[in-house]
Amino acid sequence: MECDLFDVPLEAMPYETFDARQYKPGPEGLWREAGPYGAADEVLVIDAKRTPYGILGSANTLTARVKGTVGFIIDGTCRDSYECILQQTPVFCAVRSPQHPMGRLIAVSDNGRIVCGGVVVNPGDVVIADDDGVVVVPQGFAAEVAQRAQWIQDKDRPGRRADYERLGLPADDTVKDPEGNTP
Numbered sequence: 001m002e003c004d005l006f007d008v009p010l011e012a013m014p015y016e017t018f019d020a021r022q023y024k025p026g027p028e029g030l031w032r033e034a035g036p037y038g039a040a041d042e043v044l045v046i047d048a049k050r051t052p053y054g055i056l057g058s059a060n061t062l063t064a065r066v067k068g069t070v071g072f073i074i075d076g077t078c079r080d081s082y083e084c085i086l087q088q089t090p091v092f093c094a095v096r097s098p099q100h101p102m103g104r105l106i107a108v109s110d111n112g113r114i115v116c117g118g119v120v121v122n123p124g125d126v127v128i129a130d131d132d133g134v135v136v137v138p139q140g141f142a143a144e145v146a147q148r149a150q151w152i153q154d155k156d157r158p159g160r161r162a163d164y165e166r167l168g169l170p171a172d173d174t175v176k177d178p179e180g181n182t183p
Contacts, residue, residue, distance in 0.1 A: 013014050038067030043127045045136075047114040048076025055100045056091055058083035065089055073127055075117040091131045150178075 014056075037044060037060075044064065048055050056072055057082035064072075071090040078084060078093040094117065113122050117134065121127070124139040137145045161175040161182065171182040 038064035038069045038128065040068035042067075042069045043071045043073065044069060045114065045116050045121050046072070046074040046076060047116040047121075048074055050094055051076045052095060052097050053077055054079025054097050056084075056093065058087060058089070061089045061091060062087055071127075071129060073129060090129065092134050097107055 024116070033072075036152070042064075046055060054077040056074055056078040061069075061072055061084055065158075072078075072092065074091070074093045076093065077095040077099070078091045079095045079098050081091070081096045084091050111123050113120065116136075119136050121136050122138070126137040126139065126142040128135045128137070157175055157177070161171065164171060164175050173180075176182050
């Protein structure tokens with residue numbers, strides 16, 4: 001899985017500039033400056049400096065998913081949150097807001113080192129996210145971290161599965177073995 005990293009400073013522009021950028025043919029305006037986005041097994045990690053303007057929304061995340069992107073991490077805002085949930089798009093953001101960014105932001109880099117949420121993220125790093133938060137694992141440690149995580153899961157899962165059974169709860173993915181079986 002690859003991380004495509006964007007650094008987005010807060011720069012304002014007049015409406016005429018926005019209009020020319022946003023509505024010319026080609027990729028969506030903001031992404032035009034950032035470079036191509038959306039690729040197989042890609043996670044987009046965006047340092048948007050906690051801007052209140054929703055760089056991510058239902059349309060651009062869905063377009064990226066069609067191209068193969070599997071998730072989005074942004075130290076900034078997502079708009080259209082409900083639509084993103086309905087379309088099953090994994091978006092992890094610092095802020096949710098209805099505000100649109102076009103005309104307010106300019107992307108300045110693509111696929112270089114960034115700091116997102118106070119964490120350094122480099123191309124090739126492994127990014128893992130769930131309801132509890134986001135973890136960035138440097139590429140050189142990824143195999144070891146994955147192995148240790150698997151060992152922890154292998155020891156944790158049987159006890160949790162037994163508690164599920166005692167409580168009469170149906171087995172879910174957190175208690176099934178890696179092949180999806182409930183021994």
